[in-house]
Amino acid sequence: xxxxELTIIGSGSAKPTLKRKASAQMLTYGENHFLIDCAxxxxxxxxxxxxxxxxxxxxxxxxLHGDHxxxxxxxxxxxxxxxxxxxxxxxxPEKLAEILQIQLDASETKLRYPLVFNTLQANGKQCILDxxxxxxxxxxxxxxxxxWGFLFNEKLPERNIRPDFIEAFHPNFDEIHAIxxxxxxxxxxxxxxxxxxISIQHDCRSYAYxxxxxxxxxxxxxxxxxxxxxxxxTFMANQVERAMATFHSTTLQAAEIAxxxxxxxxxxxxxxxxxxxxETLLEETKTVFSNTVAAEDGLxxxx
Amino acid sequence: xxxxELTIIGSGSAKPTLKRKASAQMLTYGENHFLIDCAxxxxxxxxxxxxxxxxxxxxxxxxLHGDHxxxxxxxxxxxxxxxxxxxxxxxxPEKLAEILQIQLDASETKLRYPLVFNTLQANGKQCILDxxxxxxxxxxxxxxxxxWGFLFNEKLPERNIRPDFIEAFHPNFDEIHAIxxxxxxxxxxxxxxxxxxISIQHDCRSYAYxxxxxxxxxxxxxxxxxxxxxxxxTFMANQVERAMATFHSTTLQAAEIAxxxxxxxxxxxxxxxxxxxxETLLEETKTVFSNTVAAEDGLxxxx
Numbered sequence: 001x002x003x004x005e006l007t008i009i010g011s012g013s014a015k016p017t018l019k020r021k022a023s024a025q026m027l028t029y030g031e032n033h034f035l036i037d038c039a040x041x042x043x044x045x046x047x048x049x050x051x052x053x054x055x056x057x058x059x060x061x062x063x064l065h066g067d068h069x070x071x072x073x074x075x076x077x078x079x080x081x082x083x084x085x086x087x088x089x090x091x092x093p094e095k096l097a098e099i100l101q102i103q104l105d106a107s108e109t110k111l112r113y114p115l116v117f118n119t120l121q122a123n124g125k126q127c128i129l130d131x132x133x134x135x136x137x138x139x140x141x142x143x144x145x146x147x148w149g150f151l152f153n154e155k156l157p158e159r160n161i162r163p164d165f166i167e168a169f170h171p172n173f174d175e176i177h178a179i180x181x182x183x184x185x186x187x188x189x190x191x192x193x194x195x196x197x198i199s200i201q202h203d204c205r206s207y208a209y210x211x212x213x214x215x216x217x218x219x220x221x222x223x224x225x226x227x228x229x230x231x232x233x234t235f236m237a238n239q240v241e242r243a244m245a246t247f248h249s250t251t252l253q254a255a256e257i258a259x260x261x262x263x264x265x266x267x268x269x270x271x272x273x274x275x276x277x278x279e280t281l282l283e284e285t286k287t288v289f290s291n292t293v294a295a296e297d298g299l300x301x302x303x
Numbered sequence: 304x305x306x307x308e309l310t311i312i313g314s315g316s317a318k319p320t321l322k323r324k325a326s327a328q329m330l331t332y333g334e335n336h337f338l339i340d341c342a343x344x345x346x347x348x349x350x351x352x353x354x355x356x357x358x359x360x361x362x363x364x365x366x367l368h369g370d371h372x373x374x375x376x377x378x379x380x381x382x383x384x385x386x387x388x389x390x391x392x393x394x395x396p397e398k399l400a401e402i403l404q405i406q407l408d409a410s411e412t413k414l415r416y417p418l419v420f421n422t423l424q425a426n427g428k429q430c431i432l433d434x435x436x437x438x439x440x441x442x443x444x445x446x447x448x449x450x451w452g453f454l455f456n457e458k459l460p461e462r463n464i465r466p467d468f469i470e471a472f473h474p475n476f477d478e479i480h481a482i483x484x485x486x487x488x489x490x491x492x493x494x495x496x497x498x499x500x501i502s503i504q505h506d507c508r509s510y511a512y513x514x515x516x517x518x519x520x521x522x523x524x525x526x527x528x529x530x531x532x533x534x535x536x537t538f539m540a541n542q543v544e545r546a547m548a549t550f551h552s553t554t555l556q557a558a559e560i561a562x563x564x565x566x567x568x569x570x571x572x573x574x575x576x577x578x579x580x581x582e583t584l585l586e587e588t589k590t591v592f593s594n595t596v597a598a599e600d601g602l603x604x605x606x
Contacts, residue, residue, distance in 0.1 A: 015384055016377075018350055040377040041344045047321055064409040066380045070373075074319075074343040077369045081318055095409045102405060106367040106398045108448050145411050 002133070004029045004154060004205050004303040006228075009045045010037075011269040011295035013234050013248075014067045021045055021297055022067035023270060025230070026056075027152060027207060030133050035059045035075075036150060036209050042071035043078050049298055053079055058129065060136075061092035062211065063147035069096065073103050080111050087114040091128055091138065093146055094119045120148045125222050139222040141213035143247045149210040151223055159199035169193075203227070205303045208263075211270045214244060215253040220260045228303050229263045230295070232270035233281055251281050255288035269295030305436070307332045307457060307508050307606040309531070312348045313340075314572040314598035316537055316551075317370045324348055324600055325370035326573060328533070329359075330455060330510060333436050338362045338378075339453060339512050345374035346381050352601055356382055361432065363439075364395035365514065366450035372399065376406050383414050390417040394431055394441065396449055397422045423451045428525050442525040444516035446550045452513040454526055462502035472496075506530070508606045511566075514573045517547060518556040523563045531606050532566040533598070535573035536584055554584050558591035572598030 005028050010021030022039030026046070033055040035042075046053055053075065061069045069092070079088065090096070097117045104111065118128060120138050129136035137151040158180040161171070169187055171179065179185055185193045208223040211232035223229060234248035243250045249257075251268065258266040266289050268281060275281060278294035285292045293301070308331050313324030325342030329349070336358045338345070349356055356378065364372045372395070382391065393399070400420045407414065421431060423441050432439035440454040461483040464474070472490055474482065482488055488496045511526040514535035526532060537551035546553045552560075554571065561569040569592050571584060578584060581597035588595045596604070 015381060016347055018347065040374065041347060044319055044321065044344060064406075066377055066406070066410060070377045070380075071343065074369055074373045077373075078318060093409075095405075099405055099409060102398075102402055103367075103369070106396075106402060106448075107369060145409075 001157070001202065002030050004207075006207060006230075006267075006301045006303055007049065007051065008267075008269065008295045008297060008299045008301075009042055009049070009051075010039050011271065011297055011299075012067075013270045013272050014065070015273045016040065016067070017273050019297075020271065020273070023062075023211065024071070025209065026051055029152075029154070031057065032131070032134060033057045034136075034152070037062055037068040038070075038072040038075055039067050040070040040074075043075045045297070054082065054084060056088065058089040058091065060138075060150050060209075061090070061096055062141075062149070062209070063143060063145055064093050064095060064099075065145065065212065068212075072096075073100055076100065076104075076111070076115065077107075077109065079113065080109060084113040087116050089116045089118065089129075091118045091120060093148075122146060125151075137222070139219075141210055141219065142216040143212045143214065147212055149208060149213070149219065149222070151209075151226065152207045154205040156204055157202055159195070159201050161199050165193070165198040207303050208261075210257070212248060214247040215249055215257070217260075219257055223261050223263070225262050227264045228267065228301070229258050229261065229265070230267040230269060231257055233268040233285060234270050234272050236275070236281060237284055251285040252288055255285045255292065258289045258292075263289075264291065266292040267295055267301065268292060304460070304505060305333050307510075309510060309533075309570075309604045309606055310352065310354065311570075311572065311598045311600060311602045311604075312345055312352070312354075313342050314574065314600055314602075315370075316573045316575050317368065318576045319343065319370070320576050322600075323574065323576070326365075326514065327374070328512065329354055332455075332457070334360065335434070335437060336360045337439075337455070340365055340371040341373075341375040341378055342370050343373040343377075346378045348600070357385065357387060359391065361392040361394065363441075363453050363512075364393065364399055365444075365452070365512070366446060366448055367396050367398060367402075368448065368515065371515075375399075376403055379403065379407075379414070379418065380410075380412065382416065383412060387416040390419050392419045392421065392432075394421045394423060396451075425449065428454075440525070442522075444513055444522065445519040446515045446517065450515055452511060452516070452522065452525070454512075454529065455510045457508040459507055460505055462498070462504050464502045468496070468501040510606050511564075513560070515551060517550045518552055518560070520563075522560055526564050526566070528565050530567045531570065531604070532561050532564065532568070533570040533572060534560055536571040536588060537573050537575050539578070539584060540587055554588040555591055558588045558595065561592045561595075566592075567594065569595040570598050570604065571595060 007026040009024035012020035023037040024042040025036040027034040125139040208226045231254035310329040312327035315323035326340040327345040328339040330337040428442040511529045534557035540555045
């Protein structure tokens with residue numbers, strides 16, 4: 001199986017601290033190196049985690065609060081300085097292109113690589129990327145300014161042929177290819193072997209990124225059945241009014257979304273700097289959704 | 304004497320590294336807390352150095368290359384979040400105000416404090432700030448895009464009365480005030496004591512910030528007699544052509560400017576990331592100007 005891996009770059013909220021940087025994540029699958037959000041200092045965090053800036057293929061920006069994108073212009077500039085030539089694809093709110101361009105103009109920078117900008121659309125769930133391995137969707141969440149979540153769905157992978165079948169029947173190259181694609185197999189005696197008896201279908205893996213958002217029921221449909229969801233828990237449940245007022249979520253609200261969406265695993269993050277550790281946030285979330293982990297800067301998660 | 308102190312926040316050049324951040328400095332004198340340039344991550348560097356963001360009174364931005372200002376919008380945003388109410392004065396290139404405003408608009412942020420923007424002028428040396436302690440000047444330097452240097456001149460401080468005179472003559476409050484302001488003193492026997500015999504005048508301290516710039520003779524007049532000069536040395540002398548092509552300076556060029564300006568001390572910085580240490584840069588500079596120190600992130604210098 002192709003590794004499908006998430007690395008938390010920054011797990012904090014608006015006020016960056018020395019312990020916990022603001023939002024950024026790297027999601028990798030084959031040649032796809034997706035950066036999701038890019039707070040101030042993300043390029044240095046990537047350096048510290050020995051993640052190559054050059055390999056980033058696409059960048060997804062959820063919204064235009066600074067703790068989710070102030071590091072983007074610096075990253076774009078550094079890629080220019082270190083000699084990138086291949087295109088960089090950016091998905092973000094409409095105004096982002098202008099914000100980047102005005103800064104490139106002010107420094108009279110003509111990028112050595114194409115910056116391909118894709119504007120996120122407000123209306124419902126949209127497929128924004130579809131390649132050989134993955135489909136990526138954007139969908140609106142509920143925040144003070146227009147904000148999007150992202151869903152990364154692995155496409156149905158080829159079936160894996162059972163080792164005992166290969167040993168017994170020695171299928172040739174063309175036969176292997178046919179079985180992986182779903183064909184039955186007829187052996188030299190003329191006996192038919194149904195595909196599902198001789199091969200295994202792995203589940204498709206998937207990942208949803210949901211921050212910043214208040215509790216938002218529509219999310220459940222957008223990400224139904226997702227394997228792993230990252231959902232912000234800026235606050236503990238006793239701060240539910242503050243969460244509503246600031247369009248953020250509590251532990252219990254994130255857990256409820258994960259539960260109702262039938263998610264396999266929940267990652268919580270975007271913690272308010274008022275919480276010195278994540279222990280109580282994690283405990284409270286687990287009372288509703290037990291398979292939960294707390295994001296930490298540098299944490300790697302196999303999806 | 305009121306402490307007049309410089310702290311180097313970032314001493315690197317365009318490509319930030321984990322060892323050396325891009326340009327930012329704090330200059331403090333009494334209530335003046337001046338931030339000079341503000342590269343990406345400056346607010347976190349200030350936190351790490353335990354320098355209060357809240358105390359910053361004025362910010363000076365030399366030019367609109369990212370390694371000198373990409374951290375400004377994040378700092379402005381953080382000051383808003385932590386509840387600043389007193390005005391923040393910014394001196395920078397014209398386009399900077401627009402760059403900041405478009406980002407504040409995109410996040411629908413109404414700052415809780417006044418941001419007072421002052422546009423730097425292209426024509427020669429200008430007094431941009433004049434308060435009880437200091438005069439601050441801007442002047443153009445020679446770079447690929449419009450760039451300014453800054454000169455901070457201490458005003459003539461009050462004279463200090465000699466301790467032996469105080470012990471012998473016990474001047475009263477009004478007499479002390481008069482002597483500090485330059486008056487002579489007539490004792491109870493009618494003898495006159497000339498001011499210069501009973502008090503001491505300290506030299507005015509001064510600091511000039513000169514980066515990014517190619518070798519630029521006009522600088523010498525702008526900063527004539529400055530006590531301490533920070534002048535960039537992006538390159539060693541054997542890279543003089545590269546320095547000219549990129550509008551930067553070499554060690555020997557910086558030393559020559561310091562020498563011709565009659566400076567007391569030279570601080571070199573803005574080192575290219577190609578140099579793993581500053582030893583050779585410092586040695587080479589000292590062959591022309593011996594009282595030189597190399598900037599390091601976190602270094603404090605009494606002016």
